[in-house]
Each structure stands twice: as structure tokens, then as C-alpha cells.
Amino acid sequence: MDGIHDMGGMHGFGRIEREENEPAFHADWERRVFGYANLVTFVTGHGDDQLRREIERIPPAEYLKSSYYELWHKSLISVLRELGALSDDELAAGRAFHPLPATFDPANQAQPQALWKAVHAGASQSAPGATSFGHRFRVGDRARTKETMPYGHTRLPRYARGRVCTIVAERGPFIVADRNSEKRDTTPDTLYTVEFDAQDLWATEASTGDTVLIDAWDCYLDPLDEGTAR
Amino acid sequence: MAHDHEERGIALRVKALEQILTEKGLVNARAIDEFVDIYENRIGPRNGARVVARAWTDPNYRKRLLENGAAAAAELGYSGVQGEHLVVVENTEERHNLVVCTLCSCYPWPVLGLPPVWYKSPPYRARAVREPRKVLEEFGVELPAHVKIRVWDSNADMRYMVLPQQPEGTAGFSEEQLAALVTRDGMIGTALV
Numbered sequence: 001m002d003g004i005h006d007m008g009g010m011h012g013f014g015r016i017e018r019e020e021n022e023p024a025f026h027a028d029w030e031r032r033v034f035g036y037a038n039l040v041t042f043v044t045g046h047g048d049d050q051l052r053r054e055i056e057r058i059p060p061a062e063y064l065k066s067s068y069y070e071l072w073h074k075s076l077i078s079v080l081r082e083l084g085a086l087s088d089d090e091l092a093a094g095r096a097f098h099p100l101p102a103t104f105d106p107a108n109q110a111q112p113q114a115l116w117k118a119v120h121a122g123a124s125q126s127a128p129g130a131t132s133f134g135h136r137f138r139v140g141d142r143a144r145t146k147e148t149m150p151y152g153h154t155r156l157p158r159y160a161r162g163r164v165c166t167i168v169a170e171r172g173p174f175i176v177a178d179r180n181s182e183k184r185d186t187t188p189d190t191l192y193t194v195e196f197d198a199q200d201l202w203a204t205e206a207s208t209g210d211t212v213l214i215d216a217w218d219c220y221l222d223p224l225d226e227g228t229a230r
Numbered sequence: 231m232a233h234d235h236e237e238r239g240i241a242l243r244v245k246a247l248e249q250i251l252t253e254k255g256l257v258n259a260r261a262i263d264e265f266v267d268i269y270e271n272r273i274g275p276r277n278g279a280r281v282v283a284r285a286w287t288d289p290n291y292r293k294r295l296l297e298n299g300a301a302a303a304a305e306l307g308y309s310g311v312q313g314e315h316l317v318v319v320e321n322t323e324e325r326h327n328l329v330v331c332t333l334c335s336c337y338p339w340p341v342l343g344l345p346p347v348w349y350k351s352p353p354y355r356a357r358a359v360r361e362p363r364k365v366l367e368e369f370g371v372e373l374p375a376h377v378k379i380r381v382w383d384s385n386a387d388m389r390y391m392v393l394p395q396q397p398e399g400t401a402g403f404s405e406e407q408l409a410a411l412v413t414r415d416g417m418i419g420t421a422l423v
Contacts, residue, residue, distance in 0.1 A: 008332030008383060009360045013353040016368055022346050024270040027237065029244040034269070034344075035262030036251055043256050052334060068335070068350050070240055073247065086250065094246030096253035106255035112264035119268055120340075122310035125387055155385045157332050159359065171315065174387050191386060193317075198381075202360050209378040212359050215386035 001151055002158060004060035005052075009159040009202070033069040037076045039110040043100075046079050047123070049181035053153040054078035125175040127188035133173045134218030135190045141167045143194065143221040153181035156220050159201055160212070164224065165194035168213065176217050189217040274343035277308045278391055279412035281318075281341055282423075283405045286396045296320055299391065303341055313340035313389050319382065320393045321419075326373055328366070328381045328419035329390045330358035338389035342417060349418065359383055369420040392416065394423040 007013075025031045041047065054075035055063075063071065080086035084101045100106065110118070127133075137143055147162035148154065155177045173188035180186055195213045198206030251257045281303050285292040295302035299318035303309060316338050319327040331337065332355045337345040348354055357365050362379045366372070373379070382390040394416040400408060415421035 005333055007352055007355040008330075008358075010352075010356040013351075013356045016348050016351065016353045016357070016365065018346070018348045024274075024344050025266075026347075027241065029237075029241040031266040031270070032244050032248050032262060035265045036248055036257045039261055039265055040251060040256045055334070064352065067240075068347070073240070073244060077247070085254070085256070090250050091246070094249050096250045100254055100256070104256075109255060109258065110261040110265070111258075112260045115261060115264050115268060118310075119265075119273075120307075120310040122312075122314040124314040126315065155333060157383065157385060159332075160383075169317075171388060177386065191388075193388065195380075198379075205361070207363060207375070207379070210362065210381075211378070212381045212383060214383045215388050217386070 001056055001153065002149060003056040004063045005056045006158050008157045030067075030069040033073045033076075037072045040076070040080070042110040043104050043106060043108050044080070044083055044085060046083065047125075047180075049153065049175075049177045050079050050082075051075045052177075053181040054082075056153060125180075126171075127173045127175060127186075130173040130188045133188045133190055136218055136223065137167045137170075137190075137192060137221065139167050139170060142224045143167060144224055145194070145216060146220055146222060148220075150178065152178065154178045156216065157214065160196065160214050163196055163200055165196045165216070165221075167192045168195045169193040171215065174217070176219065189219050191215055191217050192221070194221070269339070269344050273308075273339065275341075275412075275414035275417065276409070277303075277306070277343070278338075278341035278414070278417045279409040280306055280405075281308065281391075282393060282412045282417065283409035285318075285393055286400075286408050287405050292393075295393065308340040310340055312336070313338045315388050316341065316391060317388050318391050318393050319380065321395045323395075324377060326366075326377050326379050326419065327390075327392045328358060328362050328379060329384060329392060330355060330381060331384045332356070332359055333383075333385055336384040336389060338391050341391055342414060346414070366420065369415065371420065371422055392419040397423055 055071050087098055090097050143165055145161050145163050171191040174191040175186045176189045193213055194216045195211050198210040198212055201212055285295050295318050299316035303316055321327055335345055335350040359381050362381050384390050412423055413421055416423040
């Protein structure tokens with residue numbers, strides 16, 4: 001969606017503030033959010049695509065004044081509500097009143113001794129066994145990103161829409177964030193890395209020869225002969 | 231005072247949610263402690279520094295790293311969450327690489343740990359793709375005009391790490407000596423090594 005989270009190229013945010021010898025966390029509550037937001041997924045099965053969608057729906061003014069782990073906390077509440085795993089009376093009381101959805105198995109709860117291994121195993125959204133997915137482009141092909149303005153979640157940033165790019169790598173079939181986030185549709189599509197001439201994005205403000213790269217699913221792209229040349 | 235008040239508010243709300251999630255059997259406190267400890271104390275940019283130092287000293291490893299970053303990092307034991315598809319991009323005399331996530335905070339955890347606040351902040355996310363040379367100047371990096379910049383906006387499943395150029399005068403250094411020179415920002419691309 002065209003939310004405040006989609007910041008690439010925006011003006012007015014000022015200098016980049018850095019902190020010397022920055023700690024990993026600035027308060028204990030940040031540690032707790034980082035922990036539970038990651039670990040509840042062992043039982044609930046939701047993922048980043050759902051959490052990001054809910055972060056993006058936080059109103060812009062609230063988004064900007066919330067700290068990073070506050071956004072995590074708020075988006076987790078939204079996702080758990082949607083899954084039927086959390087309700088307003090529970091939030092108000094700070095106590096659990098209702099059973100978990102029947103599809104959740106608490107036996108999957110993350111246990112400390114299993115975490116080092118789980119962390120190193122990871123959780124890929126690649127779909128190596130998929131046999132049917134879009135694959136219209138090859139490395140070296142030129143394409144144009146779609147001029148899309150979806151209300152729902154997308155990973156195609158605004159600054160990179162409707163622009164000519166070159167395919168520089170094929171990454172294989174991956175679950176598409178947009179449809180997984182909104183519909184839990186895990187049909188994969190080929191993911192490419194595509195490169196834009198920075199001057200095609202930012203006109204003469206950019207230096208000649210500088211480029212910007214994003215990852216783009218096949219469904220984010222049109223062959224260059226479709227649509228008018230920019 | 232207003233800030234302290236807000237901090238107390240969020241701390242209480244977090245405590246309440248952890249209580250609910252615990253009563254529901256979704257999490258337990260010991261697992262949270264362990265997970266936090268892993269990312270606060272055991273996984274961080276020293277991992278990436280070892281990868282870089284190995285690449286500087288072993289041409290075959292360097293080749294494998296640039297071909298398949300995730301597999302090469304895993305050779306040293308660095309793999310998993312937020313690095314399942316690690317891509318390592320190489321700085322050269324002609325090319326400088328810079329990594330950002332304009333949409334959120336994507337970052338290669340197995341090799342760099344958790345990102346610093348500035349990496350997740352609106353100014354960096356807004357400006358890195360649009361005016362990378364000005365951003366680099368703020369970080370104290372001035373590139374000659376003939377060095378072209380590639381900005382990698384990690385917006386999907388790939389996670390990017392920069393392989394910096396080996397500093398002059400370090401030929402013959404051991405892998406440990408080299409790793410000690412490599413900084414987190416050097417692997418994001420906001421510093422030279």
C-alpha cells in the first residue's frame with residue numbers, strides 16, 4: 001500500500017542520527033517484544049508478510065512517532081486478533097480468557113534448548129519444488145516495473161514503479177509477499193534482481209553510472225515492448 | 231518527562247502482552263531470554279568480519295562467497311533466519327555497494343546481527359536510494375566520481391552484505407588480524423575498511 005513505510009526517495013527527514021557503541025536493545029521491554037514477536041510464530045504460523053502488512057496499516061503520524069519495537073508490538077497485536085488468538089477484553093485485563101484457535105498446537109511452542117538450531121535452520125520462502133510459476137525474463141533482458149498502486153501489501157517501492165530496469169540475476173521461485181500477505185496464497189513466482197539507472201529514477205540529481213537494485217517477482221514486471229517508452 | 235511517561239506506558243503494555251501470550255501457551259519466558267541472548271550476545275558483525283577476512287585470504291572461498299553467499303557463510307557456521315538467501319556484493323576500484331531497506335528493516339542477521347537504529351530510521355531509508363553520495367559524505371566517505379555506486383534495496387527475500395576492499399598494507403596479515411579491521415558499517419557499505 002502507499003503508506004508512510006514506503007520511504008525511498010522522500011524528502012524532509014534530515015540528517016542520519018547515529019549512536020556510538022549502540023547497544024542491541026535500548027530497554028528491557030524491547031528485548032521482550034523482539035522475543036515474543038519472533039517466537040509466537042512457532043505456534044501461530046504467521047510470518048513477516050502478515051506482520052509487515054499490519055505495520056503498514058498503522059496511521060502515518062503514529063508510525064513516525066512510534067519506536068521500532070513499538071511497531072512490532074502493535075502489528076503483532078493486529079495479526080493475533082486477526083487469527084482469533086487475542087481479544088480486546090484480554091488486552092484490557094492483561095490476562096488470557098479465551099482458548100487458542102483449534103488449529104494451533106501449543107506443543108509447537110518454542111523451547112530454549114531448540115532455538116540455536118532453529119535460528120540457524122532459518123525459514124525460507126523459496127519454493128524449489130514448484131513446477132508452475134511465471135518465468136518470462138532472462139538475465140540481460142530489459143523490463144518495466146508495473147505502474148501499480150495496490151491498496152494491499154506489496155514489496156514494490158513507489159520510487160521503482162513504472163520504470164525501465166535490467167534483469168541482473170534470477171533467484172528462483174519464491175512465495176510472492178503480496179498475495180501471501182493478503183490471502184495466504186503461497187503460489188510462487190520467479191524472483192529476479194533488477195537494476196535501474198539512478199538517473200531514470202531521480203533524473204539529473206543522480207550521478208551518471210550510479211544504479212539502484214531491487215528484487216522483483218515476475219508479476220512485478222512487464223516486457224519492455226508493452227506500454228510506452230519513458 | 232513526557233518521554234519517561236511513554237516509556238513506562240509501552241513497558242507496561244509489553245509486560246501485559248507477554249503475560250497473555252504466556253498464559254495462552256504461545257511463548258515462555260525462558261525461550262524469550264534465550265532468543266534475546268542469541269541476538270544480543272552471540273550473533274553479530276564479528277561473524278561477517280570473519281567471512282570477509284576469509285574471502286581476503288582465500289581466493290577459492292572468495293569465489294564461492296560471491297557465487298552463493300548463504301552457502302559460503304554457512305561453511306563458517308553462519309546461517310539461518312534473515313540470511314537464508316544471503317548475497318555478497320564486492321567493492322572494487324570502480325564500484326561501491328551500499329545496502330538499505332527502504333520499506334522496513336531487512337538486514338542479514340546471521341552475519342551482521344540486528345541492525346543499528348540509524349539503518350531502520352526514516353532519514354537513511356529515504357535518502358540512501360536517492361542521494362547515496364550525500365549519505366556517504368555524512369558517514370565520512372567521499373568517493374571519487376569515477377567510482378560508481380550500486381544501492382541494493384533489500385525489499386524481498388535476498389539479504390545483502392558488502393565485501394569491502396582489503397586495505398592497502400595488509401598483505402600477509404593473518405585472518406584474525408584482518409577480521410579485526412572489518413567494521414559493521416564496512417559491510418553495509420556506509421564505511422570503507
